[in-house]
Amino acid sequence: MLQRYLRNMNTLSESDMALLSEKRVAVVGCGGLGGFLIEYLCRIGVGSLIAADPDRFDESNLNRQLLADSASLGCGKAEAAKKRAALVNPGVSLTALPLAIDVVNGPELLKGADLIMDAVDTIPARLALQETAELLKIPLIHGAVAGWYAQVSTILPGDRTFDRIYGKNPEARQRDRGIEKELGNLSFGPALTAALQTAEAMKVLLNRGGRLRRKLLVADLLENDFEVVELDRI
Amino acid sequence: MTITVRLFATLREGRGKELTLDVPEGTTPRNIVSRLAIPEDEIAILLINGRDGKMDDRLKDSDKLSLFPPVGGG
Numbered sequence: 001m002l003q004r005y006l007r008n009m010n011t012l013s014e015s016d017m018a019l020l021s022e023k024r025v026a027v028v029g030c031g032g033l034g035g036f037l038i039e040y041l042c043r044i045g046v047g048s049l050i051a052a053d054p055d056r057f058d059e060s061n062l063n064r065q066l067l068a069d070s071a072s073l074g075c076g077k078a079e080a081a082k083k084r085a086a087l088v089n090p091g092v093s094l095t096a097l098p099l100a101i102d103v104v105n106g107p108e109l110l111k112g113a114d115l116i117m118d119a120v121d122t123i124p125a126r127l128a129l130q131e132t133a134e135l136l137k138i139p140l141i142h143g144a145v146a147g148w149y150a151q152v153s154t155i156l157p158g159d160r161t162f163d164r165i166y167g168k169n170p171e172a173r174q175r176d177r178g179i180e181k182e183l184g185n186l187s188f189g190p191a192l193t194a195a196l197q198t199a200e201a202m203k204v205l206l207n208r209g210g211r212l213r214r215k216l217l218v219a220d221l222l223e224n225d226f227e228v229v230e231l232d233r234i
Numbered sequence: 235m236t237i238t239v240r241l242f243a244t245l246r247e248g249r250g251k252e253l254t255l256d257v258p259e260g261t262t263p264r265n266i267v268s269r270l271a272i273p274e275d276e277i278a279i280l281l282i283n284g285r286d287g288k289m290d291d292r293l294k295d296s297d298k299l300s301l302f303p304p305v306g307g308g
Binding site: 029031032033034118119120121122123126143144145146147148149150151164165166167175177178179180182183185189190216218220223225229230231232 | 242243244246251275276278279281284285286300302303304305306307308
């Protein structure tokens with residue numbers, strides 16, 4: 001066992017670590033959620049990552065995006081993820097994709113991934129991720145954040161949980177953004193949400209524990225209200 | 235009849251988390267959303283007793299209506 005994973009013991013076993021080292025996880029979006037997801041997945045010992053984001057860092061990212069700092073302003077987000085992974089855990093192999101993932105390129109670019117982490121910031125981008133995950137038949141770990149509020153869900157092939165979360169009618173699905181458009185995002189929201197998503201990812205990859213399948217964990221940090229809402233099948 | 239309305243995230247502002255409303259027979263979620271002055275496009279998830287509901291469904295006595303806005307930041 002590598003010294004760096006000593007404190008993973010014994011919540012994770014040596015065989016868990018061997019399994020994680022063989023896994024490939026796609027983080028789509030390298031902003032608020034994505035920065036923390038990459039950090040957590042690298043540190044815990046997932047062997048291989050794909051980090052996708054077409055954007056570059058600007059000053060408005062500094063309040064919450066882990067990979068945004070005075071040195072990375074103007075740099076590509078996916079490339080910054082690659083640099084961070086090399087710094088935090090050189091044992092992780094990270095493929096940086098400076099691209100937006102859509103239904104056309106997604107199945108090819110994310111092929112070979114064991115699961116997809118939702119770290120995108122629009123509703124249409126999430127619907128495209130759901131289609132990609134369906135085509136690849138891999139799980140998708142949803143996270144979204146706005147101001148004091150966060151939500152997480154684990155979506156397995158066939159569940160199509162986004163049809164529930166973002167509405168079935170075409171009008172609602174065309175909505176580009178949610179309440180974050182008004183509320184913005186604070187430093188702790190993405191960190192909290194990414195931590196919950198990483199815990200879900202570990203349970204899916206290691207096949208253990210209770211998961212948020214067909215359930216939505218909703219957190220209201222203003223009222224300290226955490227609830228798991230059951231979502232029945234469509 | 236009596237309906238319990240559970241509101242989430244920003245829908246709680248100025249309205250509270252959980253409301254018990256006395257409403258006439260045949261009331262729909264749309265009637266309640268209108269009574270609470272919630273714009274319909276602020277609702278992403280509408281559950282009646284934990285199951286997927288529609289704006290025009292007829293509610294029954296003791297039904298629990300849960301309303302969520304879209305959360306989409308990343």
